Amino acid sequence: MSYELYYWPSIQGRGEFVRLALEEAGAAYVDVAREPEGLAAMMRMIDDAERPPFAPPFLKDGETIIGQSAAILLYLGARHGLAPKDPAGGLWTHQIQLTIADVVAEAHDTHHPVGVGLTYEDQMSEALRRAREFRDSRIPKFLNWFETILARNPAGDGHLVGRSLTYVDLSLFQVVEGLAYAFPRAARRALKDTPRVAALHAAVARRPRIEAYLGSLRRIPFNQEGIFRHYPELDA
Amino acid sequence: MSYELYYWPSIQGRGEFVRLALEEAGAAYVDVAREPEGLAAMMRMIDDAERPPFAPPFLKDGETIIGQSAAILLYLGARHGLAPKDPAGGLWTHQIQLTIADVVAEAHDTHHPVGVGLTYEDQMSEALRRAREFRDSRIPKFLNWFETILARNPAGDGHLVGRSLTYVDLSLFQVVEGLAYAFPRAARRALKDTPRVAALHAAVARRPRIEAYLGSLRRIPFNQEGIFRHYPELDA
Known part of the structure; x- marks a missing residue:
């Protein structure tokens, strides 16, 4: 089913x-x-x-x-074999995902720092300040944390957890995609200091099923309604 | 150990x-x-x-x-017997906790809508707007969701999940405590419409171990450094 x-x-x-x-x-x-x-x-x-x-x-x-x-x-x-089988590894993977959820929420709030009930235009001055904090402080902090996890993975730095792909590798790919769309300049700066994150992003994009999906109509393009939105003024 | x-x-x-x-x-x-x-x-x-x-x-x-x-x-x-043993029930309990984490993050952001790197005083005008959204829209939305869950619990409305205490009952108690401290007026208004939430909060406070804990030095009082802070201007 x-x-x-x-x-x-x-x-x-x-x-x-x-x-x-x-x-x-x-x-x-x-x-x-x-x-x-x-x-x-x-x-x-x-x-x-x-x-x-x-x-x-x-x-x-x-x-x-x-x-x-x-x-x-x-x-x-x-x-579906996208997480380690041992309980401690499964919980560690989940913990990484919860932190990814946190960065996603913060990315959203760059354009909606006052509330979801208002439009972006209605909270643009607040957005300018919040986005600056996000670019200068939060993007590097989060990406550096992922870089550290990759560097310390005893099974190698190609994956966040263990020696094979887990769902958090896919999610980190999506975070990098989103940041590169919404904040191209800030993301480029941060990714220079986090080469393992950049390499994982590139490797996920080359996986056959992901590559096929990204080229299909099932993949909705980024736009100005989602979590990651490109407002040039927020990426100064 | x-x-x-x-x-x-x-x-x-x-x-x-x-x-x-x-x-x-x-x-x-x-x-x-x-x-x-x-x-x-x-x-x-x-x-x-x-x-x-x-x-x-x-x-x-x-x-x-x-x-x-x-x-x-x-x-x-x-x-520790604070969650249902069946996997679907355990996952439902966790799902409720993740939503509690969301309301906690939003409560925090009422006083830090721009960023954690700045003081409250540095982002007070943004805080006034965000807190209004939180009071008028988000507190009722979240508390009404918990009320609905209690009302629909087939085992009775005394607990969020099943017929006995789980960790999300404790967490909802803490959310109500925090809202009542930070936003006493808004919390009082919302709790009038969510009597099951209010009753659960009162019942948790009477549990012997919780009552003993709340009266002990181990319980740190609310203050102006935590997630829930009382700034009267944010509870207009």
Whole structure:
């Protein structure tokens, strides 16, 4: 039976971390909200489920509904060989994903530092200040942490955890993609100091299933509605 | 052997969600950074660990180091009867905790909407706007979600998951405590519409181990350094 992924149909957003794992796993899935009537079905599930997700994305696997992208990846990673089998390694992988969720939330807040209920234009002066902090302080701090993890991985610096691909490698790829789209200048500066992160990003992009996915219509282009948005004034 | 909890020694912060679980479990633990030389030991672990946490809190259990409060609770919940034993229930509990982590991050950002590298006074005008969004829109949205979960729990509305206490009940208690401290007026308004959340908060406060903990010196009082801070101008 196919997985059902529920996420906003016009953006990569947080759903993209799940899509990348499903694609790399070669798992059958339906991106429900991109199907006819799918968006209405998604809203009904949020309204009516006994265990309602707070927000998309959520994944339905038979009767199980799982919200929060990091929890979805915890679930998928164990089922598709995208996480270590030992409990400590699985938890370490999840911990990295939770920190990726933190950087994603901060990237979002660069253009919405006041609140999601307002437009970017309504909070642009706040955004200019928050984006400067994010570029100058947070992007380097996060990317340096990933670089350290790669450098200290006893199995080699080609992967964040162990000797083979896990879902956090895919997620870090997506973070780098997003930062390079939204903050091309700041990302280029930070990646100069984090060559292992840059190399992992390039290696993930060359994986056959990921490469095929990125070239397909299933990959929604970055745009000005998602988490990562390119406002040149925020990348000064 | 005792657990070792590593967190900033002068605030409740994100460490408090872990402390509450350890206290309710009656688990032996050392709050390392509150011991002599403990803060230096914490910083050394962040600098030197093969699997370095991005930030406190982190928990050491023998050779295992776990960062991210939600991951720590996932680990502790399974070991101390503070989470359902069935995998779907465990994942649902974790999903709720991840959403609690989201509201905690948003509560923090009310006083630091631009960045953690600046003081509150340096970002007060941004804080006034963000706090208004948080009070008017986000607090009700989050508390209503918890209320819905309680109302739909097939085992009764006394707990978020199942028929007995789990770590997310403790964490929701702490969220309500924090909101009531930081935003007394807004919290009071929202809790009027979420009576099950208010009742759960009161019930957790009466649990013998929690009551003893709250009355002890181990419970650090709320203050103006933590996640939840009371600036009257942000609770207009």
